[in-house]
Amino acid sequence: MTFFVTGASSGLGLHTAQALVRRGHIVVAGARSFKGTAVPFPDGMYRLPLDVTDQESITAFVEQALQITGSVDAVIHCAGILVLGSCEETTPEEYRQIMDTDFFGMVRVNQAVLPHMRAQGKGKIIMFSSINGLLGIPFQSAYTAAKHAVEGYAECLQMETSSFGIQVCLVEPGDHKSGAEKYRRHTEGMRPASPYEENFRRGTNVIHHDEQNGSDPDRLGEKVARAAEKKIMPFRLRVASPDQHLAVILHDILPSRINNWILRSYYLKRKQK
Numbered sequence: 001m002t003f004f005v006t007g008a009s010s011g012l013g014l015h016t017a018q019a020l021v022r023r024g025h026i027v028v029a030g031a032r033s034f035k036g037t038a039v040p041f042p043d044g045m046y047r048l049p050l051d052v053t054d055q056e057s058i059t060a061f062v063e064q065a066l067q068i069t070g071s072v073d074a075v076i077h078c079a080g081i082l083v084l085g086s087c088e089e090t091t092p093e094e095y096r097q098i099m100d101t102d103f104f105g106m107v108r109v110n111q112a113v114l115p116h117m118r119a120q121g122k123g124k125i126i127m128f129s130s131i132n133g134l135l136g137i138p139f140q141s142a143y144t145a146a147k148h149a150v151e152g153y154a155e156c157l158q159m160e161t162s163s164f165g166i167q168v169c170l171v172e173p174g175d176h177k178s179g180a181e182k183y184r185r186h187t188e189g190m191r192p193a194s195p196y197e198e199n200f201r202r203g204t205n206v207i208h209h210d211e212q213n214g215s216d217p218d219r220l221g222e223k224v225a226r227a228a229e230k231k232i233m234p235f236r237l238r239v240a241s242p243d244q245h246l247a248v249i250l251h252d253i254l255p256s257r258i259n260n261w262i263l264r265s266y267y268l269k270r271k272q273k
């Protein structure tokens with residue numbers, strides 16, 4: 001199969017792209033840090049520059065990628081950034097940047113590939129959401145809002161495109177040991193002696209600790225690749241630890257007040273490691 005994978009220079013995007021290459025697929029990977037070349041790298045992967053916030057870059061990427069592959073069986077959206085900060089102090093510009101990359105990036109790339117998929121009469125669109133697409137945690141509001149947007153958008157996309165033979169899948173990872181630190185910025189809006197400082201330190205310590213001790217990214221890459229190869233993809237592919245699965249179930253069944261208390265206690269009152 002032919003795959004275009006966004007955000008494949010590090011983290012889960014890279015691990016997913018590598019799993020696909022290992023399984024014999026043709027992969028064109030995109031990221032801002034890649035330089036343009038239509039020649040495969042020694043690992044078998046094509047790498048082209050791609051900025052999902054820039055329409056011209058997306059058009060050039062899709063054109064070049066199609067020249068390499070001739071068709072696109074599947075697009076996997078992994079490009080993503082994160083800003084940690086309180087709702088009060090995260091700047092509107094930071095909210096905009098997160099939405100622009102994590103949500104509108106997917107919208108733009110989908111709009112570029114959908115005409116090709118419709119013409120082919122088939123195609124698969126796999127979007128990396130997160131457990132944060134299903135529930136909120138303190139100090140990740142911009143990311144949580146963007147991933148919730150992805151979840152709602154994906155349901156609409158699936159309903160609108162299935163008659164053209166197009167399938168949609170939401171990948172919902174829990175914490176994985178993969179993300180590069182440079183994509184986990186702290187808000188520039190945090191003031192000295194911020195009233196949120198103590199809770200922010202506690203919450204972000206838990207977030208960093210859970211990611212550093214998270215699941216194996218190679219296993220996730222293999223799971224995504226296997227799902228993409230299926231004749232009928234699952235609409236949701238949740239790849240998370242048992243306690244994160246449980247958190248999602250409790251979020252669905254418990255009264256919000258109790259659920260918020262549990263998550264708040266976990267992130268803000270847990271004994272620090």
Ligand SMILES: NC(=O)c1ccc[n+]([C@@H]2O[C@H](COP(=O)([O-])OP(=O)(O)OC[C@H]3O[C@@H](n4cnc5c(N)ncnc54)[C@H](OP(=O)(O)O)[C@@H]3O)[C@@H](O)[C@H]2O)c1
Binds near residue numbers: 008079177
């Ligand atoms: N890691 C986890 O535990 C975890 C958990 C849940 C969900 N996720 C989701 O999984 C995906 C990958 O996250 P990660 O943490 O594994 O990766 P990461 O190491 O944070 O990498 C982010 C990737 O996105 C690319 N990127 C950022 N801005 C971009 C832009 N404007 N255009 C194109 N590419 C861009 C980066 O490459 P360049 O800088 O070269 O462009 C990089 O390849 C994200 O959607 C994330 O939300 C991750």
